[in-house]
Amino acid sequence: MNNGPLAAGPRDFEMSQQSLEHSQDRRPTRWHIAVFLAPALLVYTAVMILPLFGTLQLSLFRNVDNAQVFAGFDNFRTLFGDPRWSASFWNALGNNTWFFIIHMLVQNPIGVVLAALLSSPKLRFSAFYRTAIFIPTILSFVIVGFAWKLILSPLWGVAPNLLDLVGLKSLFVPWLGKEEYALTTLSLISVWQFVGIPMMLIYAAMLSIPDEVIEAAECDGVTGFSQFWKIQLPLILPSIGIISILTFVGNFNAFDLIYSAQGALAGPNYATDILGTFLYRTFFGFQLQIGDKNMGATIASMMFFIILAGVCLYLFLIQTRLRRYQF
Amino acid sequence: MSKAATSLPRTIGAHAVLLTYTAIALFPVLVIVVNSFKSRNAIFRSPLSLPTAETFDLIGYTTVMAQGDFFLYFQNSLIVTVASLFFVLLFGAMAAFALSEYRFKGNTMMGLYLALGIMIPIRLGTVAILQLMVASGLVNTLTALILVYTAQGLPLAVFILSEFMKQVSDDLKNAGRIDGLSEYRIFFRLVLPLVRPAMATVAVFTMIPIWNDLWFPLILAPSEATKTVTLGAQVFIGQFVTNWNAVLAALSLAILPVLILYFFFSRQLIRGITSGAVK
Known part of the structure; x- marks a missing residue:
């Protein structure tokens, strides 16, 4: 498997060299192009593209007596047909969708508001705010997961104490331990961590709006909130589109936060199980169930198709309809 | 008004x-x-x-220092991050130069092929990556992680760097050619120094996800000798759940290096994002 791409590499370059000779007859061979491209192409193809297709391929096989046997779509039939598998899968997919919806509804609006405030021209300390608000984004999921787990823990009084300060102590619930709240709580923790990314990207888009446009709006008496709503928001829509698809891809292959806060079992009672943790459990096994490479590959393939569908939807439906303004 | x-x-x-x-x-x-x-x-x-x-x-800190091999984990993380970063920047810049400088058949296709990895996460290939690493005997080595992270970082690096390399003046490169510099020298001596700011941006973007990743260390290199800081902290905290001093100290130790690096690079990172490096 390792030799495949290595052997195929040089042949590809010879072919491109031949075609080059036709178009560029005065410089017969330009070996340096191949030299410049080869390392990146080799690593990328061998470690990323081939395993991606390898995983798709594995999902069509099944392990019978320690040998891989072609099984067609049997694994997919098991995933959707077997009540236990399909219940887990739809649970994970549903949770993941909710995870994504919370991000879209909370993370992106907060990001837009923060960016709009930061980009007002005469604001002081804006560099400080930017730097500080971006800090959670650079921390690892492990830190974020455990830090919040400790803060929300009923053993340690941080969250109840804080609520007590505003006289709402009665509202405290061990959120991460309750089935009905755990997933939403984790989604909000993830939002807390990643709000910096939409904020920065939208901030960048807002800075690129030329002053003339804003001044023209002000001449027409469009200021303040209606200026944001009617002038700036339409101009940053392409950025919001990009952020949405980045969020989608990130959410549908999320794993780390759930794993570090709730463990591989995504408790309580699988209430926080998303596709990433489901894949991990299936692939590696847990407690009594032993790991299953082929079913793991099947779930990974489903994730691949979901993400691919989202990306295609974005590229062909959304991006083409969003008008980009060139200044 | x-x-x-x-x-x-x-x-x-x-x-x-x-x-x-x-x-x-x-x-x-x-x-x-x-x-x-x-x-x-x-x-x-x-x-x-x-x-x-x-x-x-x-x-808490004395417990962490006595119990966990945090220095070893730290060293592993550092080796993996620095080596992956080096390869992403070198290979990425080389490929970006080839794509932006020369016109050859299949140029656009090659660009699209490399850009595919920006949207499709490498994690989805995990099952086959593990097989590949088992077959080549790289499981529980830092090399496996470096290979995976290099592949993961390349698409975005090539994409961003080729945008910047298009802006390097043609006159300068042609002057170099007239003076008899080889294409390699033009790349290493003329172009690379000029795109250094873009390289720094790519470096920061590549570094953070590698340093923080839990998935691949957990799957490809979970042995004691190859644990990274992120995985080490995860396992350590899992074992010391009831020792709050140790858990808090371990978390702080994991936070501090990232925070220090961030204060050094935050200007670069923010300038990189706001200059439209990510479009």
Whole structure:
């Protein structure tokens, strides 16, 4: 498997060299192009593209007596047909969708508001705010997961104490331990961590709006909130589109936060199980169930198709309809 | 006319919102770091107060230092991150140069092929990657991680760097050619120094996900000798759940290096994002 791409590499370059000779007859061979491209192409193809297709391929096989046997779509039939598998899968997919919806509804609006405030021209300390608000984004999921787990823990009084300060102590619930709240709580923790990314990207888009446009709006008496709503928001829509698809891809292959806060079992009672943790459990096994490479590959393939569908939807439906303004 | 946008109540309102959110963003980090310096009783009795002379205690840190191999984990993370970064930048810049400088058949297709990896996460290939690493005997080596992270970082690096390399003046490169410089020298001597700011941006973008990743260390290199800081912290904290001093100290130790690096590079990172490096 390792030799495949290595052997195929040089042949590809010879072919491109031949075609080059036709178009560029005065410089017969330009070996340096191949030299410049080869390392990146080799690593990328061998470690990323081939395993991606390898995983798709594995999902069509099944392990019978320690040998891989072609099984067609049997694994997919098991995933959707077997009540236990399909219940887990739809649970994970549903949770993941909710995870994504919370991000879209909370993370992106907060990001837009923060960016709009930061980009007002005469604001002081804006560099400080930017730097500080971006800090959670650079921390690892492990830190974020455990830090919040400790803060929300009923053993340690941080969250109840804080609520007590505003006289709402009665509202405290061990959120991460309750089935009905755990997933939403984790989604909000993830939002807390990643709000910096939409904020920065939208901030960048807002800075690129030329002053003339804003001044023209002000001449027409469009200021303040209606200026944001009617002038700036339409101009940053392409950025919001990009952020949405980045969020989608990130959410549908999320794993780390759930794993570090709730463990591989995504408790309580699988209430926080998303596709990433489901894949991990299936692939590696847990407690009594032993790991299953082929079913793991099947779930990974489903994730691949979901993400691919989202990306295609974005590229062909959304991006083409969003008008980009060139200044 | 623009007075409306800068009037006093408005400015105060903006600062109030931003300060509130800054507090929300920083509070959990502060609570963890502050409490890691307190004795066990103080952690529970008054979690929101600063450590005083009475409650100051480094017991958590001494436990972490005695129990976990944090220096080894740290070293592993550093090796993996620096090596992957080096290969991503070198290979990425070379490929970006080839794609942006020369016209050859299949140029656009090659660009699209490499850009595919920006949208499709490498994690989805994990099952086959593990097989590949088992077959080549690279499981539980840092090499496996370096290979995976290099492949993961390349698409975005090539994409961003080729945007920047298009802006390098043709006259300069052609002057170099007239002076008899080879294409390799043009790349290493003329072009690379000129795109250094873009390289720094790519470096920061590549570094953070590699340093923080839990998935691949967990799957490809979970052995004691190859644990990274992220995985080490995860396992350590899992074992010491009831020892709050140790857990808080371990979390703080994991936070601090990232935070220090961030303060050095934050200007670069923010300039990189806001200059439209990510479009």
